[in-house]
Amino acid sequence: MLRNKEIRVFVISTVLILGIGVLLGYIHSPVTALFIAVVGGTLAVCYIVWMIWRYQRMIQLSSYLRKIMAGDTSLDVRDNREGDLSILKNEIYKMTRMLSEQQEGLKKDKEKLTDAISDISHQIKTPLTSMTVMADLLSEPDLEVEKRQEFTYHIRRQLERMEWLVSSLLKLSKIDAGTTLFHKEKIEAKQLVKEAAAPMEIPLELKEIDLEIEGEPCTAFIGDKNWTKEACINILKNAVEHTPNGGKITISYEENAIYTEIRIRDNGQGIEKTEIPHVFKRFYKGSHAADGSVGIGLAMAYSIVTNQQGDIEVNSEPGRGTTFILKFYKQVV
Incomplete structure (x- = not known):
């Protein structure tokens, strides 16, 4: 704790002020000097004890923050007592809950995106396979005209179906993600x-x-x-x-x-x-x-x-x- 510059300055200042007070009191009488030394020393010790307790709570809060940054958002650091540190602990708890909710939201968004990509890939796999086969058949030079027209027609239908499917899935994904603005x-x-x-x-x-x-x-x-x-x-x-x-x-x-x-x-x-x-x-x-x-x-x-x-x-x-x-x-x- 003495590595803290502010605490060192406080201790040195307290000792100097107490020394000056004892010296001035001794000029008046030894009893006065003793009284000032006892009262001043007691107050200084009480303040140092309080500061140590406060410093320990600050260390505890720092530990909480490190755990939160490491991903542990399940900590409950609420404190219903009065005081600036209690207020700080409650604010940290609010921040933790907000981060937890944001993390859950991001997780759900990722799951929805994964599902959307999976849905699209699954649904277009069959028509793509069909079109690949028909495209290979169309590349044959001796293919009959009627068959060529039939395969061309089916490829066009499959492309129209894929266009509608991808468009619909993208619309659904936007609605699921909450990015679609519905007018009133x-x-x-x-x-x-x-x-x-x-x-x-x-x-x-x-x-x-x-x-x-x-x-x-x-x-x-x-x-x-x-x-x-x-x-x-x-x-x-x-x-x-x-x-x-x-x-x-x-x-x-x-x-x-x-x-x-x-x-x-x-x-x-x-x-x-x-x-x-x-x-x-x-x-x-x-x-x-x-x-x-x-x-x-x-x-x-x-x-x-x-x-x-x-x-x-x-x-x-x-x-x-x-x-x-x-x-x-x-x-x-």
Whole structure:
């Protein structure tokens, strides 16, 4: 402790002041000199003892900080007593908890990034292998024209599928990482449903599916229009895939004092009861999944809705169709 310059200065100053006081007291009388020496010495000893105790606590805090820097964020150094050192210990504890939470957040972000990269590599592996084989066949000079056109068509389809897949996975990764900014604007349900149904006009016409839209014209909610429209498109696309030729899809919407609800109902094959808890999982494909389905559309719809503090539910009966229910709650001011 005496290696500390401040302590050395204090001890030397105390001894000099005490010596001068004793000398001046001795001039007055020996008793006065003795009294000054006893009182001054006692105060000096008490202060030195207090300083040693304080110095030991500082060493303890330094030890805590070294452990924290080494990665041990589980230390609990809270101190509810009064005093500057207690305040310092509580601040160190707050900093430790903040670092621990940041570390956990970074760990989760890394896991999400790893999962996203794994998902992308897994999903593009099959089409890449297929295109490699077809590219090798296209390099043969004596390949028939019909086969060449067929292989070219399939390669183009696979490239389009890969482009959509990578784009969707990147969107999902941004949503999972919390880097996607969802705007808050008033959305008219009628206009939203109309825009979501527009891209599905050709698939609906090819399968002769009747699309019925019903609801109050004034129905509205607060959310991000573009992202919510994408969620509705993915659910509507899923409904078209699972609705037989000549079937029917109904989109309805209504508003109450608590939330605005959008229902997308089809009369298709339905979903088995055991499969319902898994329909929103990424890359999950049910027993009635269409050929070429990768199981990402409903997962994206789920992420979009829930990240806007909404809910999405599914009700289904095998052979009687499926209903997806999107709920957007009122904003509390």
